[in-house]
Amino acid sequence: MKEQNTKRAYHHGDLRVTLLEAAKALMAEAGIEGLSLRKLADKVGVSRTAPYHHFKDKNELLCAIAAEGFEHWHTLADEILAKTHLSPKARYREFVYEYIRYASENPEMYDLMFGRTIWKQNTATDALKNVAFPSFQYQVTMTKKWQEQGIMPKEEDPLRLAQVTWGTIHGIARLLIDGIYADTSHIDEMCETVVNLFIQDK
Incomplete structure (x- = not known):
């Protein structure tokens, strides 16, 4: 045949x-x-x-995969932040936990979304940029809301605060993925530490 x-x-x-x-x-x-x-x-x-x-080539395939990763995370984040029956602090705790859990359970996807393969080579497609670039702006917008709700310090610049908070959870994700000084058994404690560092009780 x-x-x-x-x-x-x-x-x-x-x-x-x-x-x-x-x-x-x-x-x-x-x-x-x-x-x-x-x-x-x-x-x-x-x-x-x-x-x-x-x-058309492997790069375009990788960009499409990365775009799906960003879309999945945006959907998950929206679902968490829409849980109005939870307190703002509880929603932030879940946001941090799910971010780190997603990264640790999907290391290859996370590497593709935030690593050198696409971004260092400056080969991102427009479709990927259109979903990836708003990702950080989304974090800035949420940081402003958390400041308005009084659970994050209002005196800090929202952009810098977003950079520091996201940089912290991104760093934890990288430690877990790379297996340096941390493993999955530490996730709960690390997430709680992040919440205690950045979230103020109203």
Whole structure:
């Protein structure tokens, strides 16, 4: 039987979704370096040229994966901050915990979202920039709200405070991912320390 008859049939949109899901699985298994469009095609069971109809090269694929990571985090953060039955401090605690948990459980994705592979090479696509750049602005906006609610110091500049608070939880995430001076058994205590450092009881 000819090869093209053994390949699966996908609708155009379905294949892109399938490729992205398979790419994330491959990346988790073999890292960013172990991911290629050829391996992706083999894993999904399509022709070697099929992925190129959706991603012109590996960089575009990686940017699409990173964009999904940012979109997932934005959705999760919105869900946490919408829990109005919780106090502002409790919501911030959950925000910090979920950020660090997400990073520690998805290290390859986190590296792709915030690491050198895309950003150092200045190869981010417009689609990725459109979801990644607002990520920090979102943090600044939330910092202003926390200041207005009286749980963060109002005298601090919101931009600098956002940089310091995000820098702290990002640093903890990196320590966990890299296995330096911290492991997952320390997450609860580290998160509580972050909350105690930055959040004031009303």
